Amino acid sequence: MHENLIDVRDLKKYYPVTGGVFRRRIADVKAVDGVDLAMRKGECLGLVGESGCGKTTLGKTILRLQTATAGRIYFGQDGGKVEEVEAMLHSADAQARARAGAMLKGMDLNRMSGRNLLALRQRIQIVFQDPTNSLDPRMLVKHIVAEPLTAQRLVKTRDVDARVRELLGIVGLTADHLMRYPHEFSGGQRQRIAIARALATNPQFILMDEPTSALDVSVQAQILNLLKRLQEEFRLTYLFVTHHLLVVKYISNRIAVMYLGRIAEMGPTAEIFARPLHPYTKALLSAIPVPDPETKREKIILTGDVPNPINPPAGCRFHPRCAHVREICRTVEPQLESVDGGERKVACHRWREL
Amino acid sequence: MGTLTLAETQDLHTNFYTFEGVVRALNGVNVVVQQGETYGLVGESGCGKSVTVRSMMRIVQAPGRIDSGRIVLFLNDQERARGIEIVQRTETYMESIRGSDISMIFQEPGAALNPVLSVLEQVKESYQFHRMEQMIEETLAAMDAERSRRRRGSLRGAGAVIQAALLRKELAATRRFDERVRRIDNELYQLETSSDTRSEERKADLNRSRDHARPRTGIVAVARRIPFLRRYRRRLDATVRAHVVELLRTLGIPNPENIVQRYPHELSGGMAQRIVIAIALACHPTLLIADEPTSNLDVTIQAQIVELIKELKRTIISSVLFITHDLGLVAEVCDRVTVMYAGDVSETATVRELFRNPLHPYAVGLLASVPKAEQAEELAMIPGAVPNLIAPPTGCRFHPRCPRRMDICVREKPDTVEHTPGHWVACHLYTGKDGGHA
Numbered sequence: 001m002h003e004n005l006i007d008v009r010d011l012k013k014y015y016p017v018t019g020g021v022f023r024r025r026i027a028d029v030k031a032v033d034g035v036d037l038a039m040r041k042g043e044c045l046g047l048v049g050e051s052g053c054g055k056t057t058l059g060k061t062i063l064r065l066q067t068a069t070a071g072r073i074y075f076g077q078d079g080g081k082v083e084e085v086e087a088m089l090h091s092a093d094a095q096a097r098a099r100a101g102a103m104l105k106g107m108d109l110n111r112m113s114g115r116n117l118l119a120l121r122q123r124i125q126i127v128f129q130d131p132t133n134s135l136d137p138r139m140l141v142k143h144i145v146a147e148p149l150t151a152q153r154l155v156k157t158r159d160v161d162a163r164v165r166e167l168l169g170i171v172g173l174t175a176d177h178l179m180r181y182p183h184e185f186s187g188g189q190r191q192r193i194a195i196a197r198a199l200a201t202n203p204q205f206i207l208m209d210e211p212t213s214a215l216d217v218s219v220q221a222q223i224l225n226l227l228k229r230l231q232e233e234f235r236l237t238y239l240f241v242t243h244h245l246l247v248v249k250y251i252s253n254r255i256a257v258m259y260l261g262r263i264a265e266m267g268p269t270a271e272i273f274a275r276p277l278h279p280y281t282k283a284l285l286s287a288i289p290v291p292d293p294e295t296k297r298e299k300i301i302l303t304g305d306v307p308n309p310i311n312p313p314a315g316c317r318f319h320p321r322c323a324h325v326r327e328i329c330r331t332v333e334p335q336l337e338s339v340d341g342g343e344r345k346v347a348c349h350r351w352r353e354l
Numbered sequence: 355m356g357t358l359t360l361a362e363t364q365d366l367h368t369n370f371y372t373f374e375g376v377v378r379a380l381n382g383v384n385v386v387v388q389q390g391e392t393y394g395l396v397g398e399s400g401c402g403k404s405v406t407v408r409s410m411m412r413i414v415q416a417p418g419r420i421d422s423g424r425i426v427l428f429l430n431d432q433e434r435a436r437g438i439e440i441v442q443r444t445e446t447y448m449e450s451i452r453g454s455d456i457s458m459i460f461q462e463p464g465a466a467l468n469p470v471l472s473v474l475e476q477v478k479e480s481y482q483f484h485r486m487e488q489m490i491e492e493t494l495a496a497m498d499a500e501r502s503r504r505r506r507g508s509l510r511g512a513g514a515v516i517q518a519a520l521l522r523k524e525l526a527a528t529r530r531f532d533e534r535v536r537r538i539d540n541e542l543y544q545l546e547t548s549s550d551t552r553s554e555e556r557k558a559d560l561n562r563s564r565d566h567a568r569p570r571t572g573i574v575a576v577a578r579r580i581p582f583l584r585r586y587r588r589r590l591d592a593t594v595r596a597h598v599v600e601l602l603r604t605l606g607i608p609n610p611e612n613i614v615q616r617y618p619h620e621l622s623g624g625m626a627q628r629i630v631i632a633i634a635l636a637c638h639p640t641l642l643i644a645d646e647p648t649s650n651l652d653v654t655i656q657a658q659i660v661e662l663i664k665e666l667k668r669t670i671i672s673s674v675l676f677i678t679h680d681l682g683l684v685a686e687v688c689d690r691v692t693v694m695y696a697g698d699v700s701e702t703a704t705v706r707e708l709f710r711n712p713l714h715p716y717a718v719g720l721l722a723s724v725p726k727a728e729q730a731e732e733l734a735m736i737p738g739a740v741p742n743l744i745a746p747p748t749g750c751r752f753h754p755r756c757p758r759r760m761d762i763c764v765r766e767k768p769d770t771v772e773h774t775p776g777h778w779v780a781c782h783l784y785t786g787k788d789g790g791h792a
Binding site: 050051186187188189216217218219220221222224225228243245246247249250273283284286287288289290291292293294299301302303304305306 | 398399608622623624625652653654655656657658660661679680681682683684685686705706709710719720721723724725726727732733734735736737739740
């Protein structure tokens with residue numbers, strides 16, 4: 001537990017829906033609804049799920065681009081201390097809970113502010129989905145990549161240029177590209193610029209929000225290989241959000257499958273692909289088109305769409321689309337439980353039988 | 355399986371005349387869709403897949419233009435001999451086959467549907483445009499059945515008699531119109547191959563009269579303007595609506611009576627895509643063109659849509675032209691496939707053959723760069739990016755990125771050769787012209 005870089009506990013993010021004459025809050029979109037997630041240093045955790053399941057919101061909340069409604073995010077905290085605070089928070093003693101609340105101010109990313117938060121922002125970065133929209137069209141490449149350096153005052157003004165050149169070199173661009181605007185680049189090159197910008201502050205953790213979904217296959221391969229190389233070189237930790245399962249399989253060590261704001265299943269990549277336990281994971285995996293005409297597999301075709309997160313189904317959130325539904329699934333919400341006592345976890349009432 | 359051709363393009367050049375220059379989007383594209391097959395068109399964005407099929411539908415938008423080449427359709431037995439060349443045909447002719455004989459599923463259901471029209475209004479258009487005769491006949495039959503059930507002489511019966519009379523008038527007008535158009539089309543078809551001045555003039559005449567042909571409805575046109583008499587249309591609308599609901603039901607849309615009243619923004623992505631498919635399928639086309647039908651959908655929804663298209667292929671449609679950039683989908687759906695690159699056809703083969711034995715260096719690179727289910731080693735990649743088609747590379751358009759480039763590749767566009775039976779490739783490695791390695 002001591003090597004966890006990020007420890008997310010019971011994270012919730014609700015967006016209010018207002019209505020009526022006074023624009024009162026009448027409901028919540030429960031985008032993320034109680035997620036526990038731990039990431040180790042140097043690993044790549046793939047977060048998969050359909051659109052609208054809350055994977056991007058979860059990522060952005062961990063980065064504090066969105067402030068969570070509830071829950072704790074520990075970043076780079078000592079594991080023992082985290083456990084201690086968590087124990088105090090859940091203790092029956094009101095005084096202990098109050099003390100834990102005070103301690104959280106300095107530990108919980110969600111409660112930090114000012115200088116602490118700014119310092120932490122250095123260590124967490126993001127690469128967005130569509131590089132066309134995430135790069136300012138009026139800024140030169142050198143200013144785009146230098147922006148985090150100047151904002152965080154990390155290097156002296158006269159050293160900025162050298163550092164920008166170095167960063168461009170790392171992602172496979174040259175000094176010729178410095179004085180150009182984003183529109184002069186192809187999609188793959190733009191994504192390289194975005195990656196260089198994310199690397200500028202020497203982060204420990206980078207959130208990859210579908211970094212290759214806007215790219216063509218041949219370019220996607222280039223970017224994936226680059227990301228893999230960078231991860232080894234700089235000992236980076238990635239949270240890789242995507243809906244493309246074969247990409248996740250290629251790049252991640254572990255996978256978390258999300259469905260409607262909660263984690264349905266998580267575990268090491270190879271194990272999940274070899275032996276999916278949750279019916280949703282099974283359907284998801286069987287739906288991947290495999291680029292090989294010789295293998296014809298039996299597909300599990302799910303009916304219907306992802307339900308509305310304003311009013312998620314009672315019990316197991318997947319039950320209206322699940323083929324193995326039982327009475328208990330309709331009423332009791334399954335908790336994420338460990339399968340083998342280790343990190344393989346699943347939230348399903350019937351995983352043992354299926 | 356027979357190998358009857360259904361549609362083919364011959365040396366198609368489509369260019370876009372933009373401010374920056376002429377974008378040479380298609381550089382002599384030859385594709386052949388056979389009857390009864392699912393034919394795939396793969397390639398990266400900007401390789402001309404969409405432009406190819408848009409040319410085949412003749413819906414290339416300005417500033418684009420089909421500059422040369424032929425597109426030949428073999429839609430029925432009579433035309434089997436040499437097919438209809440559609441680049442020269444008029445827009446009204448295209449309107450009569452679009453949606454009826456060939457139809458298209460567009461990429462983005464959000465953009466393909468009109469946000470201010472309900473689902474019913476959008477789907478029923480095809481029936482009203484192409485199947486009017488059938489609709490009126492069915493309405494009349496329904497009214498006959500109803501009258502025989504009712505007592506004679508009731509006042510409502512009298513209204514029904516007037517309505518039926520008007521419908522019959524309209525039916526006759528529609529039939530006369532269809533007959534006239536059919537005659538013109540036949541004559542045009544006879545004249546297609548001859549090109550002396552007299553027949554050219556006759557062709558121009560025929561095209562003009564086809565463009566201006568309208569069903570002559572006479573009294574019906576007057577009746578449509580009178581509120582009380584206009585009611586006969588309601589009967590017709592009910593028939594069309596029943597057809598739409600039935601169609602949606604066969605496409606596996608739950609609760610179609612309710613869905614037809616909704617507007618596109620009320621539908622989820624998968625549902626909206628099903629509506630787009632419904633519009634394309636309304637008249638049971640011979641050729642269905644699916645332009646990246648699943649590119650913005652989730653994998654589970656994608657699986658539903660793909661399964662639906664496969665099912666429809668078995669039951670309703672003859673051939674499917676399936677465009678995608680996802681090689682996984684190609685492997686799953688298609689029989690034969692063409693790989694395109696920068697406006698050129700690189701390679702055409704059966705799916706099995708292409709995946710087992712790709713010949714063109716681009717096809718080889720493309721297949722290697724896709725993450726597989728068992729991906730052990732590092733992903734292979736193709737260096738560089740797709741070229742700008744305003745100033746495309748000389749010779750083979752792939753040469754700047756090609757790992758096996760030779761001198762000749764820079765100078766000459768490779769011919770397409772049949773390497774093994776049914777496996778066509780356009781690459782100097784296989785044309786027999788040796789240029790020596792660069």
